[in-house]
Amino acid sequence: MTPTLFAGLFVGLLVLTTAFKLWLSARHTRFVRAHRDAVPGDFAQRISLEAHHKAADYTVARARLGRIDILIGALWVLALTVGGLLQWLHDAWQAVLTPGSIAHGSAFLVSIGVLGWAVELPLSLYRTFVTEARFGFNKMTPALYLADTLKGGALSALIGIPVIALVLWMMDALGAHWWWAVWLFWLGFNLLALIIWPSFIAPLFNTFSPLEDAGLRARIEQLLQRCGFRSSGLFVMDGSRRSAHGNAYFTGFGSSKRIVFFDTLLDTLSPDEVEAVLAHELGHFSRRHVTKRLAVMALIVLALLWLLDALMATTWFHAGLGATVHTTAMTLALFMFALPVFGFFLSPLLSAWSRQHEFEADAYAVAHTGPDALASALVKLYRDNASTLTPDPLHSRFYDSHPPASIRIRHLRGAT
Numbered sequence: 001m002t003p004t005l006f007a008g009l010f011v012g013l014l015v016l017t018t019a020f021k022l023w024l025s026a027r028h029t030r031f032v033r034a035h036r037d038a039v040p041g042d043f044a045q046r047i048s049l050e051a052h053h054k055a056a057d058y059t060v061a062r063a064r065l066g067r068i069d070i071l072i073g074a075l076w077v078l079a080l081t082v083g084g085l086l087q088w089l090h091d092a093w094q095a096v097l098t099p100g101s102i103a104h105g106s107a108f109l110v111s112i113g114v115l116g117w118a119v120e121l122p123l124s125l126y127r128t129f130v131t132e133a134r135f136g137f138n139k140m141t142p143a144l145y146l147a148d149t150l151k152g153g154a155l156s157a158l159i160g161i162p163v164i165a166l167v168l169w170m171m172d173a174l175g176a177h178w179w180w181a182v183w184l185f186w187l188g189f190n191l192l193a194l195i196i197w198p199s200f201i202a203p204l205f206n207t208f209s210p211l212e213d214a215g216l217r218a219r220i221e222q223l224l225q226r227c228g229f230r231s232s233g234l235f236v237m238d239g240s241r242r243s244a245h246g247n248a249y250f251t252g253f254g255s256s257k258r259i260v261f262f263d264t265l266l267d268t269l270s271p272d273e274v275e276a277v278l279a280h281e282l283g284h285f286s287r288r289h290v291t292k293r294l295a296v297m298a299l300i301v302l303a304l305l306w307l308l309d310a311l312m313a314t315t316w317f318h319a320g321l322g323a324t325v326h327t328t329a330m331t332l333a334l335f336m337f338a339l340p341v342f343g344f345f346l347s348p349l350l351s352a353w354s355r356q357h358e359f360e361a362d363a364y365a366v367a368h369t370g371p372d373a374l375a376s377a378l379v380k381l382y383r384d385n386a387s388t389l390t391p392d393p394l395h396s397r398f399y400d401s402h403p404p405a406s407i408r409i410r411h412l413r414g415a416t
Helices: 003-034 050-080 086-094 102-134 142-173 175-204 214-227 263-268 271-286 289-311 315-320 327-367 371-384 393-399 405-412
Strands: 208-211 234-237 246-249 258-262
Touching: 003 050, 003 086, 003 327, 003 393, 050 086, 050 102, 050 327, 050 371, 086 102, 086 327, 086 405, 102 142, 102 327, 142 175, 142 327, 175 246, 175 289, 175 405, 214 271, 214 327, 234 263, 246 271, 258 263, 258 271, 263 271, 263 371, 271 289, 271 327, 289 327, 315 327, 327 371, 327 393, 327 405, 371 405
Parallel strands: 234 258
Antiparallel strands: 208 234, 246 258
């Protein structure tokens, strides 16, 4: 393949996927607006027309902002690649660091991340302090946003820079089969992150307090015993410091597993509903969804590392994406920006798999707590989180990791 042909293929596919994303978003917006003035029959008794209007307007506002994000993202990728910004950054670091060295490659890759963060910052601020605030969800103060940003940046530097340097060293020093070593490192790093995240990293951003409601704790412990699930503790997270959205999850690995409830969730749901939501989360554990996803992702990463190795010595890949050098860091950067463009149309497969996992977790919850409590909890969560009850079907198939509300509730209640 020639550089010109590959450049044309890349730009053409980027334009195609960007146009398709924008079309999907516009279609989604039209569909939600068309169904704004009538609550779906399955929810008419539980969700008011006012709440339905709020969900529709919130969805439309987020979609509009999302379209701006899509355009900025596409322009940013073009600027970095065929626009030559990656090559310019690579050359700029050569003035102070030895080209091709670990220090040079690390500085180059870190600077890309910092610039990407700066490009995304205005929309992030608007999303938090305008869109989320407009609909009553944002609880974040500017001081807390700044504190989160500083802590996140420090954590990223503390962990990310050594990881980048180590990966670059392995790619350069371990010969033809470096990609096996990097893959094993990736596996170990992800397993370690699962272990240390709940106890050491998450508490840097949120406060986790033991669940104090004795009655609710007793119910949950009985559920855990029935399900054969051992946990290192039941915790309430101060999610209300940042957002009015509610959720629950379990996290960790092995003996570090813990169950976490947002305080906003406990304020909204009854004990029966909390138990049902937890049973759903336990369904993911029982059906080994996390393990399955990690296993599939491991195979995908291994294949991608093999592909990256095959591309390292090619001229058409580098020159086609605006690079005049073949350093390890440059190849890695180009690969990271090209991959989402060529892999976009796999999104529906991953989304469908995720929705199937949600159905399986729902079935597990029904088996242990019955359908009514979970259905009632989901309706409240849809209402309180302003989640649209009427998503565009095609948009949902592409992006939604959870089934649409109406399908999920009917499925729970055994409707055909």
